[in-house]
Amino acid sequence: MQLHFCSQPDGLLVRGVQDFSLPQILDCGQCFTFSPLPDGSWEGSAGGKALRISQPKPDTLFAYNTDEQTFRSFWANYFDLNCDYSAIKSQLAQDETLRRAILFAPGIRILRQDGWEALCCFIISQNNNIKRIRGIVQRMCELLGEPIGQGGFYTFPTAETLASLSAEQLAPLRCGFRARYLIDAAQKVATGAVDLSAIPEMPLDEAKAMLMKICGVGPKVADCALLFGFHRLECCPMDVWMKRVFTYLYPTGLPDCAKEFAGIAQQYLFHYARTCPEAFAFPCKEVSA
DNA sequence: AACCAGGGTGATG
DNA sequence: CATCACCATGGT
Numbered sequence: 001m002q003l004h005f006c007s008q009p010d011g012l013l014v015r016g017v018q019d020f021s022l023p024q025i026l027d028c029g030q031c032f033t034f035s036p037l038p039d040g041s042w043e044g045s046a047g048g049k050a051l052r053i054s055q056p057k058p059d060t061l062f063a064y065n066t067d068e069q070t071f072r073s074f075w076a077n078y079f080d081l082n083c084d085y086s087a088i089k090s091q092l093a094q095d096e097t098l099r100r101a102i103l104f105a106p107g108i109r110i111l112r113q114d115g116w117e118a119l120c121c122f123i124i125s126q127n128n129n130i131k132r133i134r135g136i137v138q139r140m141c142e143l144l145g146e147p148i149g150q151g152g153f154y155t156f157p158t159a160e161t162l163a164s165l166s167a168e169q170l171a172p173l174r175c176g177f178r179a180r181y182l183i184d185a186a187q188k189v190a191t192g193a194v195d196l197s198a199i200p201e202m203p204l205d206e207a208k209a210m211l212m213k214i215c216g217v218g219p220k221v222a223d224c225a226l227l228f229g230f231h232r233l234e235c236c237p238m239d240v241w242m243k244r245v246f247t248y249l250y251p252t253g254l255p256d257c258a259k260e261f262a263g264i265a266q267q268y269l270f271h272y273a274r275t276c277p278e279a280f281a282f283p284c285k286e287v288s289a
Numbered sequence: 290a291a292c293c294a295g296g297g298t299g300a301t302g
Numbered sequence: 303c304a305t306c307a308c309c310a311t312g313g314t
Binding site: 006029032106122125127128129130132133177181216217218219220221224237238239240241242270274 | 307308309310311312
């Protein structure tokens with residue numbers, strides 16, 4: 001995918017984008033730090049940087065408050081623009097159900113989020129809904145992060161900051177029983193008991209076991225952190241929606257064509273099932289039928 | 290192995 | 303107004 005940049009008075013035009021949809025990417029449950037604005041653009045922050053971005057045409061992005069240098073060095077990687085999703089999609093689409101899920105949202109991409117931020121977000125996400133997760137994460141950044149410029153955005157608090165606090169001091173976040181999980185994660189990361197920087201070089205099962213040493217991190221949250229925070233595409237987080245998908249559509253597991261990119265397959269299937277459950281023709285009540 | 294609490298909010302009836 | 307579900311986990 002060859003990108004073309006064109007600086008404008010009020011931002012940066014990026015042409016040549018493929019397999020990309022802002023709402024599909026930012027509203028498919030992988031990211032909780034971007035929100036839609038009434039005009040269809042999105043604003044939020046990641047990795048200590050703020051961004052407002054829109055997609056005036058399918059192959060064109062407009063980044064309001066950034067320059068080419070910042071976009072090339074940070075946002076292009078964040079939005080995984082160096083990855084060819086058309087090749088991945090054609091491999092996955094050998095399976096008929098996946099083909100339908102991909103056609104439903106062909107612009108999904110797996111963001112390359114910061115590992116620590118993703119870990120915290122998915123600790124917060126447990127037994128929770130996306131709207132409230134966004135609110136909790138926002139309050140956490142406002143209360144404990146540093147301002148990013150004048151736009152009202154804040155950095156994600158560091159593990160050191162969080163580790164110095166008690167669960168009671170997180171009460172304003174209104175994250176309930178998850179507060180002590182965040183504190184435990186922060187303390188283990190800050191002391192090095194859990195070394196996030198070692199994860200990229202670690203075998204998957206070893207990395208997952210390490211993350212699960214944190215109280216409040218089970219298999220599901222660990223898989224989410226690894227997929228969305230460390231880009232381990234073979235992780236397939238099993239939430240209630242994916243359990244339904246597997247029970248009714250893949251009782252014997254994903255087809256071979258999807259194993260290599262199980263995490264990406266998961267994201268297409270999760271988004272389709274959650275957005276359009278009737279298309280899958282399964283009940284949304286009891287899973288364990 | 291099978292419940293159950295923990296906090297809050299939006300959706301549904 | 304009541305109930306339920308929510309990208310789960312740890313404890314009983």
